Amino acid sequence: MLQTPNCEHWLPTRSYKIGGIEDWLLSMSFLDNVTVRYSSDSVNGKRVPGDTTSTIIQSAEDFIPSKGYALCRAFERKGKCGSCRACWSKNIHTVAYIAH
Numbered sequence: 527m528l529q530t531p532n533c534e535h536w537l538p539t540r541s542y543k544i545g546g547i548e549d550w551l552l553s554m555s556f557l558d559n560v561t562v563r564y565s566s567d568s569v570n571g572k573r574v575p576g577d578t579t580s581t582i583i584q585s586a587e588d589f590i591p592s593k594g595y596a597l598c599r600a601f602e603r604k605g606k607c608g609s610c611r612a613c614w615s616k617n618i619h620t621v622a623y624i625a626h
Contacts, residue, residue: 584622584624
């Protein structure tokens with residue numbers, strides 16, 4: 527990540543729960559080109575507590591748009607990313623993925 531400053535990195539992880547890794551994730555999150563997203567274990571839209579960027583899983587019917595939340599629409603494109611780049615944006619607090 528340090529060696530590729532012109533590349534945007536997105537790091538979804540559930541490893542934040544492992545002792546000792548939190549400091550590494552925090553140091554990565556301070557890099558301008560890295561967005562660390564703490565992934566929820568829940569499949570019903572509950573986000574990871576705290577002030578971190580995160581990902582959640584929920585049904586399309588349950589998604590309620592709000593400021594700082596984005597709905598990933600890759601499910602509409604057979605799992606392929608589009609042009610939104612919400613996952614890479616530190617301005618998007620939570621990205622919701624549709625349960626499948």
